Structure formats: structure tokens, C-alpha cells
Amino acid sequence: MNPTAVIYVLTAAAIFGIGLYGLLVSRQILRQLLTINLMGGGIFLLLITLGGGAEGPPDPVPQAMVLTGIVIAVSATAFALALLLRWQELSGSSEVDGDAVTDAVTDALDDDE
Amino acid sequence: MIGLAIDSVLALGIVWMALQTVRSDSLFQAMLMFIVFGLLMSLAWARLHAPDLALAEAAIGAGITGALLLVTWRRLQVHGPDDSNGPRLMTRWLALPIACASALLVIIIGWTALQLPAVPGTAGELTLQRLEDIGVSNPVTGVLLGFRAYDTLMEMAVLLAAWLGARAVATEFRPGVLPGPAHAEVPLVGALLSLVVPISILVAVYLLQAGGSAPGGAFQGGAVLAAGGVLLCLTGRLEAAAQASALERVGVILGLAVFSLTGLIVMATGGPMLALPGVWAIYLVETALLLSIALTLVLLFAAAPGLRRAP
Amino acid sequence: MILTEVMASLLLISGCFFYIAGTVGLLRFPDVFSRLHALTKADNLGLFLICTGLAVNSGSPRITGLLLVVWILGLLAATVSCHLIARRAIRSGQAEPPVAEPRAADPTP
Known part of the structure; x- marks a missing residue:
């Protein structure tokens, strides 16, 4: 097995895990967006590594x-x-709070009417 | 051997930046770490022999996303101080095993897929064999416009939908939505702009033209052109306007319209839908895509219906 | 052939040295201005040396020209961003502008 591929698969897994952890524990919405992007980066890395990026030009479809x-x-x-x-x-x-969201949206809708 | 060492250091750097994005106390610092993460990812794409992705990641993933994050952060500051003591979705002790398990899952998927013997006749191989039929020699551009054109069309639709969505949720227009032209009067900035903006246009056109045979293409070029536009917004050369001009409205849908029309005309003349008839059609569609991508990204950055030249 | 490779390696290594020096300065220096000083000056020289090393290694006029453009753009961006950061630091009052201090042991006759 190509050691470069192993390195990048492990990196992809680590980024995905870190991103998911961050998404679950972070308190601010902006940071949650960052962590979702981290998870995406992990998946992209996995796709390209599995597409053969470690050995040569990866498969063009991935x-x-x-x-x-x-x-x-x-x-x-x-x-x-x-x-x-x-x-x-x-x-x-800039935090998520289910009840506050409902209240604010209801208020906004009331204002519009 | 030295390649392996570079890969290891790069991998460690990427993981460290991801960790810092999640861990750092200040949100601003987390955003900076995320931008550096994007730059390191673009090095990783280069190491993985995917220069197209390296370009896209540096221009879009790190550049445009970074600019969007920073400008949004600034707008959030205007509304009020950031209160960082909100509730978590779950406690750390619950989140940690879930994150570890999901990372393990990714490792298992990767490990299994690496063990699989190579199958002949994958879509990628077929693409490489038939590249000559569509007249471009960059396989990625070939896939994007020749073999999976539906994906690219829908991608443009998503970009348009994102912009329309952002317009729909935005409040009524206020002139101050762009960060003030704080540096407008600095002479150095004007000198830099007069060089960098033309260069961004040049590079965008080059990337578009090169996309047929070398790394590049409409998306990378569009992002570079958008970077020039973002600079003009940041330095107060472009202002938010209350209404989109007719030109801007056309520009935003140009990519989608040209792509769909070309595809429909091909279908009307008896071919399969979206099968582009020749290299000229690929370049026509790519040019339209580039203009739409660049304009949409700048408008998303400005969070305004339209732009006009500052007085 | 060997000579150009040795020259290129030397240029690349000295370029890396200036980058390391600039980064150490960024991390170790006390205030905004000295950090900017370390970062922009040392890194611009480092970029120049690395570009020259790569140009010597490639031996192609086209790549040399492109590397020259890379260096000039890097220089321009560093200059203007350094200026803006320093200006911002002074205006927002986060840092005192550097003033040439009168030397204590100035042997004035």
C-alpha cells in the first residue's frame, strides 16, 4: 500500500473527526460553519486520495x-x-437557541403583517 | 523519501490548523486558522497531483471563503459584541467518542478502498481515452463540460440559488453594508489596485484559456476575477447599490442561460442534451460561466443587490 | 549542469534561511512595527532568493519571467499590506508609533 495514500487517508479522517467534534461542541454559529467546512475538506481529501492522487494524476471524475x-x-x-x-x-x-429562533421568527412574521 | 517527509509535515500542519480552528478561544483567530488551513489544503492538492484543485482551493476555498468570513465577522461586530457563551449541541464527553468513531469510520472506508484491486474501465479511464472527441486535453475540464455537464449546470444553479437566498433573507438595503472605504485615500492602495485589478483580469482570462489543456478553467478564473472585484469593494471603488442594474441581472444568470440554451439547441438539432458541439461551444460556455461566477461571488461578498462605481 | 544545481540549491537554502529568520522575528518581536519589519524585509529577500534559485534550476526564460512577476507581485502586496497594518495600528491606538528615542549615552560636547 502506498505510504503517501495512508498519510492522506489518516489526515482526511483526522480533519473529519476534528470538524465533527467542533461542530458538536462549538457555541458560535460562525465557528460551526468553519467546522462544517473542515469536515468537507476531509471528505474531499479522502475522495482524491482514493482516486489515486498519491501515485500520479488522480482519476479526473473525482x-x-x-x-x-x-x-x-x-x-x-x-x-x-x-x-x-x-x-x-x-x-x-450569534448563538443557536431553538426557542429564541422560534420567537424571533414569529416576531418578524408579525411585523410583516 | 523526501517526498514522504514533506507529505508528513504537510499532513501534520493541516491537522494542527484544523485543531486550532476548533480550539482557539477567539473566533477571529479561528477564522484565520481556517484560512491557513485552506492554503495548506491547496499545497496538499498539489502534492496529490491535482493542480486544478490546488488553484481552486487557493482562490475559492481560502481566498473567497476567507474574505466572506472576515467581512461577515466585521458586520457581526457592528451589530453587537460577540457573546460566546451559547449552549452547545452536546457536551464534550459525548462529542469526543462520536467524533473519534466517525474518524475511525473514515479510516475504515479509506483502508478498504485502498485494498481494492484496480478495476479496468472506470469512468475516469474512459474519459482519458475519449478526450480527443471533445477537443480539450485537460481531463478535468473534459469531465466538467464534456461528460458530466449536468453537474456543472446544477453547480451554477446552486450558486445562483445561494445568491438569491442571501438576497431573500437580507434585510432592506442600507448603504453602509460594505465596510467603509477606510483605505480609499491611501496613495499606495490606489497604485496597487491599478496594477492588481488588471492583472486579476489577465490571470482570469489566462486560466480560462489554459483550462482546455492545462490546469485552470472557468471556476478558478472566476474566483480570481472575483478577487479583483472584492478588492475594488474593500477599497471603496465599488459601492453597494440599492438596485441591481440590468447588466448585473443579465450577468448573474448568464452562465446558466448560455449553458442551458447551448444544451437545448443541441437537443433541438437531434443530439443529446448538453452535449457541447465542439471546442468553440466549450469556450463560449466557460466564458459565460466565468463572468457569472465572478459577479455572483462579488455580490455575495458585498451582500448587496447590486454594485455601482463610487463617486 | 552540476554548477547550476549547486547554485540553485545554495540560493534555495539561503532563501529558506531568510524565511525562517522572518518567521522567528514575527513570533519573537515585541510589537506590531518590529514584527512587520522582520516579516516584510526578511521574507521579501527570501522570496527573491527562492525565485532566483528556481529560475536558475529551470534554465528557461519563460519560467524566469514568470518567477520575476511572482516576486514583484509578492513585493507589492507585502509593501502595501505592511503599510496598511502599521497605519491601522497607529490610528486605532493599539500601538505607539515608533519614535527615534534620544540615545541615553549621547556624548554631546
């Missing part, structure tokens, strides 16, 4: 998928950041 994935990740992050800004305007905090 490469194209990861390229698509990188753009999708930035789109999703941008949308999430816009949601975060709106949420902070409504609630005055």
Missing part, C-alpha cells in the same frame, strides 16, 4: 466532483453567512 464540491461549499457558506447576519439582527445574538 477531481471534477471535488472541484464542484469546493464551489458548492463556498455557495452554501455564503448563504449560511447571510442567514447568520439576518438571525443576529432578529435575535441580537
Whole structure:
């Protein structure tokens, strides 16, 4: 087995684990977004390593998928950041709290009517 | 041997940066660590023989995402101090075994897949054999526009949807949504801009043109062009406008429209949908994609309906 | 052939040395201004040496030209960002601007 591939599979696993841990324990939405992106990075790394990146040019199909994935990740992050800004305007905090979300959204809907 | 050493150091650096992103006390520091993480990832792509991904990661993953994160952080500061004592989804002691188990799962998947014997006739091999049919020699561009064009079309749709979504949730327009042109009057900044913005356009066009035969393509080029636009926004040369101009509206949907239309015309003339008829069509679609990607990313950064030149 | 390889290696190694020096300065120096000083000066020289080393190694005029562009762009970005960071540090009052202190043991006649 190619030792380079082993190194990058282990790295991918570590990033994914760290990202998931961060997602579960972090208190701020912005940091949770960072950790979701970390998890994505781990999966991308795994895809390319398994596509043969350690030995030579990796298979073009996973490469194209990861390229698509990188753009999708930035789109999703941008949308999430816009949601975060709106949420902070409504609630005055950058944390997640289920009841507060419901209250703030209800208030906002009431205002619109 | 020395390659293995570089890979190990790089891997350690990536893991360390990921750890710091999660662990550091200040959110600002975490964001910086995340940006450095993206840069190290782009080195990892280069080590894994995927220069297309290295370019995309450096320009989009680290550059544009970093700019978006920093500008959002700044906007959050304007609204109020960051209160970092919110509730966690779960306690550390519950999260740790879950994270370890999921990392183990990734290792098992990777280990199993590495043990599998190579299968002949994968999609990638077929692509490499048939690259000449579509007229580009960069296999990644070939896959993106020749063999999996649906993916690329839907990717543009996702980008457009993200922008529309961001517009939909944004509050009513306020002129101050961009960080103020704090450095607008510094002479050095003007000199730098007058060099860097034309160079970003040049590099974007080069990446687009090179994408057929070398690393590059619409997405990398679009991100570089967007970086030029972000610089113009940051230095107050471009301002947020209350309304998108007709040109901007066309620009945002240009990639999707040109791609779909080309695909439909091909279908109307009897070919399969989205099968691009020749190299000129690939470059036409890529140019439209590049313009749309760049404009959408800049508008997402500005969090404004449109942009106009500052007085 | 050997000569160019030795030259390239020497240039690359000395470039790495300046990068390490700049990084040590960034980590060890006490305030914003001396850190900027270490980072921009040492790293720009390091980048120059590494670019030259790579150009010597490649032996191709095209790559040499591209590396030159890389170095100039790096130089420009470092200059302007250094200026902006220093300016910001002074304006926001986070750091005192460096003032040339009168030497204590100035032997004035």
C-alpha cells in the first residue's frame, strides 16, 4: 500500500473527526460553519486520495466532483453567512437557541403583517 | 523519501490548523486558522497531483471563503459584541467518542478502498481515452463540460440559488453594508489596485484559456476575477447599490442561460442534451460561466443587490 | 549542469534561511512595527532568493519571467499590506508609533 495514500487517508479522517467534534461542541454559529467546512475538506481529501492522487494524476471524475464540491461549499457558506447576519439582527445574538429562533421568527412574521 | 517527509509535515500542519480552528478561544483567530488551513489544503492538492484543485482551493476555498468570513465577522461586530457563551449541541464527553468513531469510520472506508484491486474501465479511464472527441486535453475540464455537464449546470444553479437566498433573507438595503472605504485615500492602495485589478483580469482570462489543456478553467478564473472585484469593494471603488442594474441581472444568470440554451439547441438539432458541439461551444460556455461566477461571488461578498462605481 | 544545481540549491537554502529568520522575528518581536519589519524585509529577500534559485534550476526564460512577476507581485502586496497594518495600528491606538528615542549615552560636547 502506498505510504503517501495512508498519510492522506489518516489526515482526511483526522480533519473529519476534528470538524465533527467542533461542530458538536462549538457555541458560535460562525465557528460551526468553519467546522462544517473542515469536515468537507476531509471528505474531499479522502475522495482524491482514493482516486489515486498519491501515485500520479488522480482519476479526473473525482477531481471534477471535488472541484464542484469546493464551489458548492463556498455557495452554501455564503448563504449560511447571510442567514447568520439576518438571525443576529432578529435575535441580537450569534448563538443557536431553538426557542429564541422560534420567537424571533414569529416576531418578524408579525411585523410583516 | 523526501517526498514522504514533506507529505508528513504537510499532513501534520493541516491537522494542527484544523485543531486550532476548533480550539482557539477567539473566533477571529479561528477564522484565520481556517484560512491557513485552506492554503495548506491547496499545497496538499498539489502534492496529490491535482493542480486544478490546488488553484481552486487557493482562490475559492481560502481566498473567497476567507474574505466572506472576515467581512461577515466585521458586520457581526457592528451589530453587537460577540457573546460566546451559547449552549452547545452536546457536551464534550459525548462529542469526543462520536467524533473519534466517525474518524475511525473514515479510516475504515479509506483502508478498504485502498485494498481494492484496480478495476479496468472506470469512468475516469474512459474519459482519458475519449478526450480527443471533445477537443480539450485537460481531463478535468473534459469531465466538467464534456461528460458530466449536468453537474456543472446544477453547480451554477446552486450558486445562483445561494445568491438569491442571501438576497431573500437580507434585510432592506442600507448603504453602509460594505465596510467603509477606510483605505480609499491611501496613495499606495490606489497604485496597487491599478496594477492588481488588471492583472486579476489577465490571470482570469489566462486560466480560462489554459483550462482546455492545462490546469485552470472557468471556476478558478472566476474566483480570481472575483478577487479583483472584492478588492475594488474593500477599497471603496465599488459601492453597494440599492438596485441591481440590468447588466448585473443579465450577468448573474448568464452562465446558466448560455449553458442551458447551448444544451437545448443541441437537443433541438437531434443530439443529446448538453452535449457541447465542439471546442468553440466549450469556450463560449466557460466564458459565460466565468463572468457569472465572478459577479455572483462579488455580490455575495458585498451582500448587496447590486454594485455601482463610487463617486 | 552540476554548477547550476549547486547554485540553485545554495540560493534555495539561503532563501529558506531568510524565511525562517522572518518567521522567528514575527513570533519573537515585541510589537506590531518590529514584527512587520522582520516579516516584510526578511521574507521579501527570501522570496527573491527562492525565485532566483528556481529560475536558475529551470534554465528557461519563460519560467524566469514568470518567477520575476511572482516576486514583484509578492513585493507589492507585502509593501502595501505592511503599510496598511502599521497605519491601522497607529490610528486605532493599539500601538505607539515608533519614535527615534534620544540615545541615553549621547556624548554631546
